[in-house]
Amino acid sequence: MDKTFKTEELNSLSRREFFKKTASVSAVAAAAIMSPSSLFADDENIIHHTQWGTTLGNELNEHPYGLPSKYEHNVVRRTSSLMSSAGDMHAAVSMTPLHELKGIITPNGLHFTRTHNGIAQIDPNKYRLMIHGLVDKPIVLTLEQLKRYPSESRIHFLECPSNGAGEWKGPQFNSLQFLKGMMSASEWTGVRLKTILDELGLKPTAKWMLAEGSDGSEMGRSVPVEKVLDDAMIVWGQNGEALRPEQGYPVRLMLPGWEANLCVKWLKRLEFSDKPWYAKEETSKYTALTASGRAIQHFYALEVNSIITSPCPERPWTDLTGGELVEIEGLAWSGHGTITNVDISLDGGKNWVEANLKGLVLPKSWTRFSYMHKFTGKPLLLQSRAVDDSKNVQPTVNQEKEVMGVEGVYHRNSICTWEVTKKGEVNNVQVRSI
Amino acid sequence: MFKLDLFKLITTSVALVLSSTLLYGGSDTNALPGKYISKMGAVDGGVIYPRKDGTYTAYRYNEQSTKGVNFGRVPTANELKAWDVDIMPDGTGLPDGEGSVSEGDELYEKQCSSCHGEFGAGGKGYPTLTGGNQEKLPNGVIKTLTNQRIEPGMEAPKRTIGTYWPKATTLIWYIRDAMPYAHPKSLTNNDIYAITAYLLKQDNILIDGQEMDDDSVLNREKLMKIKMPNENGFYPNIDGPNGVENVRKFFSDRAKNIGAGTRCMKDCKDLSSKGNEPTVMKIDNEITDVVPPYSMARDLPPEVENKLESKAEKMYNDSCKLCHGSDKMGAPVVGDVEAWNKVTQKGFDNVVHNAIDGVGGMPPKGGYENFTNSEVQMIVEFMIDSSKKKH
Numbered sequence: 001m002d003k004t005f006k007t008e009e010l011n012s013l014s015r016r017e018f019f020k021k022t023a024s025v026s027a028v029a030a031a032a033i034m035s036p037s038s039l040f041a042d043d044e045n046i047i048h049h050t051q052w053g054t055t056l057g058n059e060l061n062e063h064p065y066g067l068p069s070k071y072e073h074n075v076v077r078r079t080s081s082l083m084s085s086a087g088d089m090h091a092a093v094s095m096t097p098l099h100e101l102k103g104i105i106t107p108n109g110l111h112f113t114r115t116h117n118g119i120a121q122i123d124p125n126k127y128r129l130m131i132h133g134l135v136d137k138p139i140v141l142t143l144e145q146l147k148r149y150p151s152e153s154r155i156h157f158l159e160c161p162s163n164g165a166g167e168w169k170g171p172q173f174n175s176l177q178f179l180k181g182m183m184s185a186s187e188w189t190g191v192r193l194k195t196i197l198d199e200l201g202l203k204p205t206a207k208w209m210l211a212e213g214s215d216g217s218e219m220g221r222s223v224p225v226e227k228v229l230d231d232a233m234i235v236w237g238q239n240g241e242a243l244r245p246e247q248g249y250p251v252r253l254m255l256p257g258w259e260a261n262l263c264v265k266w267l268k269r270l271e272f273s274d275k276p277w278y279a280k281e282e283t284s285k286y287t288a289l290t291a292s293g294r295a296i297q298h299f300y301a302l303e304v305n306s307i308i309t310s311p312c313p314e315r316p317w318t319d320l321t322g323g324e325l326v327e328i329e330g331l332a333w334s335g336h337g338t339i340t341n342v343d344i345s346l347d348g349g350k351n352w353v354e355a356n357l358k359g360l361v362l363p364k365s366w367t368r369f370s371y372m373h374k375f376t377g378k379p380l381l382l383q384s385r386a387v388d389d390s391k392n393v394q395p396t397v398n399q400e401k402e403v404m405g406v407e408g409v410y411h412r413n414s415i416c417t418w419e420v421t422k423k424g425e426v427n428n429v430q431v432r433s434i
Numbered sequence: 435m436f437k438l439d440l441f442k443l444i445t446t447s448v449a450l451v452l453s454s455t456l457l458y459g460g461s462d463t464n465a466l467p468g469k470y471i472s473k474m475g476a477v478d479g480g481v482i483y484p485r486k487d488g489t490y491t492a493y494r495y496n497e498q499s500t501k502g503v504n505f506g507r508v509p510t511a512n513e514l515k516a517w518d519v520d521i522m523p524d525g526t527g528l529p530d531g532e533g534s535v536s537e538g539d540e541l542y543e544k545q546c547s548s549c550h551g552e553f554g555a556g557g558k559g560y561p562t563l564t565g566g567n568q569e570k571l572p573n574g575v576i577k578t579l580t581n582q583r584i585e586p587g588m589e590a591p592k593r594t595i596g597t598y599w600p601k602a603t604t605l606i607w608y609i610r611d612a613m614p615y616a617h618p619k620s621l622t623n624n625d626i627y628a629i630t631a632y633l634l635k636q637d638n639i640l641i642d643g644q645e646m647d648d649d650s651v652l653n654r655e656k657l658m659k660i661k662m663p664n665e666n667g668f669y670p671n672i673d674g675p676n677g678v679e680n681v682r683k684f685f686s687d688r689a690k691n692i693g694a695g696t697r698c699m700k701d702c703k704d705l706s707s708k709g710n711e712p713t714v715m716k717i718d719n720e721i722t723d724v725v726p727p728y729s730m731a732r733d734l735p736p737e738v739e740n741k742l743e744s745k746a747e748k749m750y751n752d753s754c755k756l757c758h759g760s761d762k763m764g765a766p767v768v769g770d771v772e773a774w775n776k777v778t779q780k781g782f783d784n785v786v787h788n789a790i791d792g793v794g795g796m797p798p799k800g801g802y803e804n805f806t807n808s809e810v811q812m813i814v815e816f817m818i819d820s821s822k823k824k825h
Contacts, residue, residue, distance in 0.1 A: 071732045073734075074729040074732075076726060078724050078725060078728075079724070079725050080721065080723050080724045081723055082723055085559050086549075086558060086560060086763070087559070087760055088560075088759075091615075116612075117615065130509055132514060132518065133518075137508060138508055138509055139506045140506055140507060140508070140509040140513060141506035142506070145506045146505070146506075148503075149500075149503060149505065150496055150500055150503065152495060152496070154493060166721075170715050170717075170718065171715065171716065172717060172720070173717075173721050174717055175724070175728065178721070198501070199503060199504055208677075208678075212520065216612065217611075217612045217618070220520065220607075224681065225678075226477045226678065227476070230476065257478070257480065258478070268517070269517055271518065273522075275522060275524070276672050277522055278523050278600065278601045278603065278604050280604050280612070283600050283668075284593070284595075284598060284604070287668060289593070291580065291582050292575065292580070293580035293591075293667070294575060294668065294669055295668050295669075296670075296691075296692070297668040297669065297670075297672065298670070298672055298681055299692075300477070300478040300685075301476075301478035301480055301685075303688075315730070334480075335478070335480065336478065336479060336481065337480050338481070341697075343699070347712075348704075348711075348712035349702055349704055349712060350701065350704075351699070351701065351702070352698070352702070360492070361492075362491065362492055363481070389481055392688065392694060392695075393694060393695035393696055393697050394695050395695035396695060399693055399694070399696075400693040401693075402693065403690070404692065405582050406582055406583060406584055407590070407591050414693075415695070417714070428717060429716050431704060431713065431715075432706050432713065433704075434585065434713075434715070
């Protein structure tokens with residue numbers, strides 16, 4: 001038996017060499033399915049037993065916490081020293097590989113991460129949350145006590161308001177991961193903040209809430225009480241398990257649809273007041289300077305947005321030979337509500353057709369869209385444009401630029417363009433007047 | 435008692451808002467359960483979805499009463515005192531203490547300049563704190579902030595404490611809680627006032643209309659007399675009883691205030707269109723500095739040496755790499771053979787000695803006073819070893 005396999009393996013190895021020289025795997029895949037079968041060489045992966053089909057697999061308890069296939073080792077978050085302070089990865093951002101994701105959930109290990117003072121490593125036994133200020137009864141909770149409150153789970157995206165910030169003045173990265181990777185989406189589990197406040201008794205004078213983190217940067221932000229009472233949550237669960245340290249373990253604030261920076265990680269304290277605070281991250285940073293020379297402060301919701309994820313620079317159509325019917329697929333999202341429509345343009349925004357939404361369509365969540373296209377090799381300028389139930393329509397680069405200028409850094413949501421060449425290569429370009 | 439008042443308050447405010455609902459395109463109900471009712475039309479311009487008949491949008495939700503769910507306890511007075519230390523623009527929370535510009539100068543050199551540059555002028559890759567011309571246009575807007583780099587080579591708007599930060603209280607709060615970057619919360623209140631005084635002096639900020647000099651002392655009282663040059667540079671106005679309403683109003687006109695698209699489907703014109711074709715801007719200089727490098731391959735990962743991080747390496751990574759890992763910081767970079775040859779010429783004992791006592795811009799033990807002398811020696815050995823010529 002053993003012997004037989006060895007011969008087979010040798011045999012198949014030599015055949016592999018042969019294949020390399022004659023017919024590459026991609027050429028096999030590219031050949032039209034309608035061609036007569038006599039034109040094809042046999043695929044060794046079908047003709048011979050596989051190595052994994054003829055040996056015992058690994059023991060199931062090898063990794064008590066499971067890992068992806070080792071062949072998937074390139075599916076990772078990526079960083080660029082340009083998006084950090086002096087290449088220092090304590091104050092930097094890592095990007096989600098959007099080109100590798102399916103559906104509307106990001107695996108926890110691929111969730112984008114932004115930190116201002118490194119990833120705090122909190123001992124859950126020493127974790128405390130304090131809620132005080134303009135409430136009848138201030139409260140301090142251990143993690144176990146917090147988790148006693150009745151929980152809700154909701155699927156929401158989180159996006160850094162700097163997502164795409166490098167692109168205000170023109171395209172910079174030829175990569176979906178770096179163009180739009182400062183966002184991810186998860187099912188978040190926690191308690192609705194209103195449930196706790198119903199018991200604490202919020203005083204009528206309370207207009208603002210300070211959310212403060214317990215990491216070295218003690219991140220603080222002011223939030224209007226109205227949002228707190230609508231859909232804000234204190235969350236400890238992410239896709240069925242505890243939050244990852246990168247996402248604020250053990251507890252973070254979740255303000256669905258709003259800047260991820262407002263969803264304070266490693267949450268330590270919530271204080272209610274009649275006045276806003278003017279914390280560092282809502283004055284010096286996270287304010288959007290417009291061409292008027294004045295800046296928008298308290299910029300909350302991430303506006304209606306979309307991006308085509310396939311094709312994209314990382315996932316081009318170079319394997320297509322022409323004439324194939326292929327799916328144009330992407331993500332749409334809006335911090336203001338629910339996606340109602342996505343339109344596709346093949347000609348840089350001159351003419352548009354409506355795409356199909358697919359899968360779950362939830363508020364303040366990623367929504368998948370699809371449009372079937374016959375790729376003939378004609379060069380394209382591919383765009384997507386999303387619409388939400390607040391009647392927001394995603395702006396063109398020029399429409400957004402006219403109001404915001406090019407120095408605002410934050411909240412860039414204009415339409416993205418992929419240039420598809422006749423060879424099927426995909427490049428990040430912009431349709432804009434200079 | 436206040437519950438009754440609140441109910442009245444809510445009923446009137448709902449009535450007031452009803453008339454303006456259409457503006458927001460919001461939901462047609464405000465039936466949120468419980469004591470607190472949000473107004474229709476979210477503050478951000480979006481939709482408030484009702485919780486009604488056991489559903490919240492596509493989600494079923496728990497309709498059981500949560501009245502009486504009561505975990506946790508009331509914090510003690512000392513606990514509140516320990517954590518309720520945020521600082522507001524009205525001076526709430528400002529600590530006692532004081533410090534002078536010249537004291538701040540000395541502290542800044544030791545604690546801040548390695549990241550933020552001489553005089554706060556930046557250049558080290560970390561935020562620039564000071565500088566920038568505060569000259570104003572006739573409409574009161576600071577001129578540099580109107581700079582728009584629409585073409586290469588144009589000057590950037592300079593966002594520094596003097597040209598951008600609206601409140602001086604933010605400085606005290608942030609420096610106290612988050613600085614120095616590698617060991618936050620290690621400064622005394624006097625230190626914080628001194629460093630703040632120094633930074634404000636660099637940007638010629640006036641206290642009660644008076645210029646500061648090296649002997650100027652900053653404390654709570656004086657800080658409250660500072661009006662930052664760009665205090666009025668932000669909108670919408672969030673202050674006062676109408677703050678939240680101002681925000682709502684601002685976001686209700688999104689096309690005007692933050693930009694919006696139009697849903698044209700055929701023969702759409704773009705500002706960039708020349709004749710029939712859109713103008714396409716391509717990447718000028720592609721940024722390829724990404725880690726790990728791009729790859730879509732589905733292959734086996736390269737064999738990684740099973741190397742255990744030594745204690746010294748870990749301490750170096752956590753504490754020393756910040757300055758010794760980058761040539762921007764002025765410290766000899768680990769791995770730079772030439773730089774370390776120069777250092778070791780002084781003799782190993784002297785190098786260790788300097789590391790313990792501080793040398794040049796480096797504070798004693800790099801600011802990590804909890805390191806023992808022998809730990810410092812271990813780290814120095816690691817740094818020297820890692821900077822030897824590899825054969």
